[in-house]
Amino acid sequence: MNKNTIKSYLVNFLAVIIIFALMKLLMNIGIINRYYQGIIVFILINIILAASLNLATGFLGQLTLGHAGFMAAGAYVSASTAIMIKANFGWLPNIAILLISLIIAGIISAIVGVAIGIPALRLRGDYLAIITLGFGEVIRVIINNIRFTGGAQGLTGIPRISTFDNVFWITVLIVFILYTLTHSRQGRAIVSIREDEVAAEAVGVKTTRFKVMGFAIAASFAGIGGGLYAHYIAFLDPNTFNFMRSVEILVIVVLGGMGSLTGSIIAAIVLTILPEALRSFADYRLLLYSFLLIIMMIFRPAGLLGTSEFSWKSIYDRYKYRKESIIKREKA
Amino acid sequence: MALLEVTDLSIQFGGLKAVDNFNLTIDEHELVGLIGPNGAGKTTVFNMLTGVYLPTEGDIKIDGESIVGKKPYEIVRCGAARTFQNIRLFKDLSVLDNIKIAYHHELNYSTFEGIFRLPRYWKDEKTAHENCLAFLDIFDMGDYASIQAKNLPYGKQRKLEIARALATKPKILMLDEPAAGMNPKETHELMDTIQLIRDKFDIAILLIEHDMHLVMGICERIVVLDYGKIIAKGTPEETRNNPDVIKVYLGE
Numbered sequence: 001m002n003k004n005t006i007k008s009y010l011v012n013f014l015a016v017i018i019i020f021a022l023m024k025l026l027m028n029i030g031i032i033n034r035y036y037q038g039i040i041v042f043i044l045i046n047i048i049l050a051a052s053l054n055l056a057t058g059f060l061g062q063l064t065l066g067h068a069g070f071m072a073a074g075a076y077v078s079a080s081t082a083i084m085i086k087a088n089f090g091w092l093p094n095i096a097i098l099l100i101s102l103i104i105a106g107i108i109s110a111i112v113g114v115a116i117g118i119p120a121l122r123l124r125g126d127y128l129a130i131i132t133l134g135f136g137e138v139i140r141v142i143i144n145n146i147r148f149t150g151g152a153q154g155l156t157g158i159p160r161i162s163t164f165d166n167v168f169w170i171t172v173l174i175v176f177i178l179y180t181l182t183h184s185r186q187g188r189a190i191v192s193i194r195e196d197e198v199a200a201e202a203v204g205v206k207t208t209r210f211k212v213m214g215f216a217i218a219a220s221f222a223g224i225g226g227g228l229y230a231h232y233i234a235f236l237d238p239n240t241f242n243f244m245r246s247v248e249i250l251v252i253v254v255l256g257g258m259g260s261l262t263g264s265i266i267a268a269i270v271l272t273i274l275p276e277a278l279r280s281f282a283d284y285r286l287l288l289y290s291f292l293l294i295i296m297m298i299f300r301p302a303g304l305l306g307t308s309e310f311s312w313k314s315i316y317d318r319y320k321y322r323k324e325s326i327i328k329r330e331k332a
Numbered sequence: 333m334a335l336l337e338v339t340d341l342s343i344q345f346g347g348l349k350a351v352d353n354f355n356l357t358i359d360e361h362e363l364v365g366l367i368g369p370n371g372a373g374k375t376t377v378f379n380m381l382t383g384v385y386l387p388t389e390g391d392i393k394i395d396g397e398s399i400v401g402k403k404p405y406e407i408v409r410c411g412a413a414r415t416f417q418n419i420r421l422f423k424d425l426s427v428l429d430n431i432k433i434a435y436h437h438e439l440n441y442s443t444f445e446g447i448f449r450l451p452r453y454w455k456d457e458k459t460a461h462e463n464c465l466a467f468l469d470i471f472d473m474g475d476y477a478s479i480q481a482k483n484l485p486y487g488k489q490r491k492l493e494i495a496r497a498l499a500t501k502p503k504i505l506m507l508d509e510p511a512a513g514m515n516p517k518e519t520h521e522l523m524d525t526i527q528l529i530r531d532k533f534d535i536a537i538l539l540i541e542h543d544m545h546l547v548m549g550i551c552e553r554i555v556v557l558d559y560g561k562i563i564a565k566g567t568p569e570e571t572r573n574n575p576d577v578i579k580v581y582l583g584e
């Protein structure tokens with residue numbers, strides 16, 4: 001175990017705790033009111049959705065256009081599970097109900113992901129984009145038309161058990177898992193498929209297996225994101241999970257950088273706050289996205305951070321390098 | 333028993349019989365050249381040997397075990413590794429990661445152990461890191477370890493692709509026109525690399541090449557392909573003087 005690695009893990013963990021403590025403090029003294037708190041929770045949920053989509057699209061290289069579909073599946077599964085648990089085992093603490101519901105939502109979403117991923121992922125090319133696009137719409141139509149999801153009127157009576165605290169720590173856990181996964185041997189195999197599928201196969205990477213695995217994990221986390229959403233607003237309207245929602249998530253990933261989790265986090269923050277701040281221009285949101293994407297394609301085609309991760313060390317290194325080269329120049 | 337045994341291999345693309353009745357045996361530690369004009373079917377033979385294409389007819393055996401119908405990644409595990417005519421590197425990844433991906437099979441930790449950074453992750457990754465660096469050093473590429481593969485000079489990219497194939501620990505290495513697009517200096521370095529592989533690794537090599545000089549210089553046996561059919565087989569000396577080969581290469 002490398003000393004620097006341990007140090008960077010510790011620094012990051014400390015940073016997360018400080019951010020959490022700071023937020024709690026600001027909430028307690030009332031600077032962050034309930035409205036802002038809601039926005040923060042939506043940012044966190046968008047981070048989960050974008051980071052998970054990034055695994056499928058940024059790291060694995062498979063364009064997915066139906067991420068909101070997995071979010072919907074997870075949201076409804078989690079909501080109905082929680083309603084059921086609340087009715088039968090009401091004595092359970094909220095956090096237990098939340099965790100059980102989310103785990104079930106994650107598992108079901110992963111199964112759905114595998115079911116639609118296997119036929120598409122066995123083939124090369126953009127079949128997955130088309131199939132997931134269709135899937136996203138189909139699942140919405142299904143939800144709209146069956147009774148137990150509340151149909152088009154929406155699902156009500158969902159236990160309101162997502163809080164800032166638990167959403168925050170679940171987001172941290174998911175981002176951590178995605179980071180360590182992508183930086184392991186399995187992650188290297190996943191990235192090699194993005195880089196060159198033929199070459200990956202030729203050096204022994206079981207491409208189909210890793211494609212399905214990456215895709216299933218992405219679907220599963222999207223489902224958990226959906227579950228957290230359901231338990232925060234306590235009401236589900238199937239039309240929330242339309243194609244536009246999938247596009248929003250994709251835009252976050254593209255802007256942040258395909259293959260950069262920290263990029264997704266930064267972009268999720270910006271792209272959740274921006275539409276809120278520009279509430280009065282809500283109708284022009286799509287215009288804004290298109291505009292941002294065009295600007296991005298011109299100036300930073302690889303996204304904010306490209307495929308690299310933001311790290312304090314790289315900033316420090318750059319600073320040190322610059323200082324050294326200045327010193328060197330002055331000596332010469 | 334021969335290391336590689338190909339019998340009556342054929343493949344049909346629509347009306348085109350791209351490879352017709354191809355036979356070849358390669359013994360351990362042999363270096364065999366496969367030559368022929370453009371479109372002769374050389375790459376197609378490689379694609380069948382490595383599971384990219386499924387032959388219409390015939391059999392391929394590695395160490396006596398038939399590999400027809402196996403997936404490319406299964407065939408790698410049987411001991412056949414290759415490079416591509418148009419270099420296929422993991423371009424955005426570091427040189428070291430290119431090797432590590434091919435070294436995948438030597439690491440044993442599970443997904444769970446990797447995600448939660450359990451002891452076996454650290455142990456395996458440490459050995460992999462050291463071994464892959466040492467491996468790069470064999471090819472004199474240790475200094476490039478952290479460079480993105482796409483930023484390597486052309487000759488080095490070829491070399492990395494060969495090193496990556498070798499990192500899968502093959503019994504037979506198949507090189508598809510490794511000298512294509514190289515200047516004389518790079519070609520020379522390539523010949524050194526091939527010599528190095530012969531000295532340091534106990535493997536057989538099957539080499540597709542246009543550069544007759546290179547082929548004649550290093551191969552022990554040569555197979556000449558034209559329109560999917562083998563038109564000559566033998567030592568470089570015999571091939572050079574074969575009237576059919578002269579006809580194909582120099583025209584009538």
Ligand SMILES: Nc1ncnc2c1ncn2[C@@H]1O[C@H](COP(=O)(O)OP(=O)(O)OP(=O)(O)O)[C@@H](O)[C@H]1O
Pocket residue numbers: 345348350368369370371372373374375376377417
């Ligand atoms: N997937 C395919 N579908 C149809 N035809 C193919 C396919 N792959 C190869 N061919 C054809 O098979 C023939 C042999 O091609 P191949 O690439 O094996 O030639 P080659 O000997 O490697 O030539 P070169 O020296 O140009 O690389 C060509 O006529 C080619 O067009």
Ligand SMILES: [Mg+2]
Pocket residue numbers: 374375376417
């Ligand atoms: Mg060829």
